[in-house]
Amino acid sequence: xxxxxxxxxxxxxxxxxxxxxxxxxxxxxxxxxxxxxxxxxxxxxxxxxxxxxxxxxxxxxxxxxxxxxxxxxxxxxxxxxxxxxxxxxxxxxxxxxxxxxxxxxxxxxxxxxxxxxxxxxxxxxxxxxxxxxxxxxxxxxxxxxxxxxxxxxxxxxxxxxxxxxxxxxxxxxxxxxxxxxxxxxxxxxxxxxxxxxxxxxxxxxxxxxxxxxxxxxxxxxxxxxxxxxxxxxxxxxxxxxxxxxxxxxxxxxxxxxxxxxxxxxxxxxxxxxxxxxxxxxxxxxxxxxxxxxxxxxxxxxxxxxxxxxxxxxxxxxxxxxxxxxxxxxxxxxx
Numbered sequence: 055x056x057x058x059x060x061x062x063x064x065x066x067x068x069x070x071x072x073x074x075x076x077x078x079x080x081x082x083x084x085x086x087x088x089x090x091x092x093x094x095x096x097x098x099x100x101x102x103x104x105x106x107x108x109x110x111x112x113x114x115x116x117x118x119x120x121x122x123x124x125x126x127x128x129x130x131x132x133x134x135x136x137x138x139x140x141x142x143x144x145x146x147x148x149x150x151x152x153x154x155x156x157x158x159x160x161x162x163x164x165x166x167x168x169x170x171x172x173x174x175x176x177x178x179x180x181x182x183x184x185x186x187x188x189x190x191x192x193x194x195x196x197x198x199x200x201x202x203x204x205x206x207x208x209x210x211x212x213x214x215x216x217x218x219x220x221x222x223x224x225x226x227x228x229x230x231x232x233x234x235x236x237x238x239x240x241x242x243x244x245x246x247x248x249x250x251x252x253x254x255x256x257x258x259x260x261x262x263x264x265x266x267x268x269x270x271x272x273x274x275x276x277x278x279x280x281x282x283x284x285x286x287x288x289x290x291x292x293x294x295x296x297x298x299x300x301x302x303x304x305x306x307x308x309x310x311x312x313x314x315x316x317x318x319x320x321x322x323x324x325x326x327x328x329x330x331x332x333x334x335x336x337x338x339x340x341x342x343x344x345x346x347x348x349x350x351x352x353x354x355x356x357x358x359x360x361x362x363x364x365x366x367x368x369x370x371x372x373x374x375x376x377x378x379x380x381x382x383x384x385x386x387x388x
Contacts, residue, residue: 066379071370072136081121086358124187127237131180142169162273170268179253259318275303297368304367313352
């Protein structure tokens, strides 16, 4: 008899996988967001030199828990987001005929893309709120002062002519008002000003990133994972092979969509430091970044993104396939 698609165990496994994964890698994700939003000055000056410099300065200025700024909203919404992504892929594979036989590559990609499409309903507001909290420390640090003020490190954003204003990078106290943002405040302000659609700012860029990512990630993971050692009395791969498969597939997929992620992050940032560039849409953002910062700017934060996505999906896939929910509920794992 053909096994049935059981939703509840997969939802529970997806929820556990998301929470465990995000808790482990969130500080690296914060560094990634700040590096992607950073705009290089005319003289090549920047607030953060690299990911390590960003992490050290953030920790020094905002404390250890500053590295987890925005984690609350992420942990709250990661449960439905990861559930939709992981369960959605299994759902589409099952109904495309992949439960009893291996799907051809184009259908595996279609199933993955379907999962990515579905998750955007949760991902867009989650990322929008998370980015405001993660980047608050960076935007507060770039201060505008009049000429003649005692500077620390000069920092001139692109597009600001010399002789008008001078910008400096200065540490900001951890208790400053600019850094006491909360996800609730941001969400309520957006709802008041823009309505429900305000929470879906950057939805088009999020679709570009997540649909493409899932179409690359899931088929790659499935094919690597299928070549691993099987668990005793199970068709599932041993946990360490699932972890390695998730890391490899996550790394490849994350690099392939990094330009979309940079554009999405820039478009979703609501409060920019004074003098930083604004964008009218996806194409305008692509054009301005290319013209002002060069093609390498589209791979800002790529190293951090690999360090986030690889272990995140390695952990998530391992937890998802461990069958914790099936063990608790006493059901047979598919």
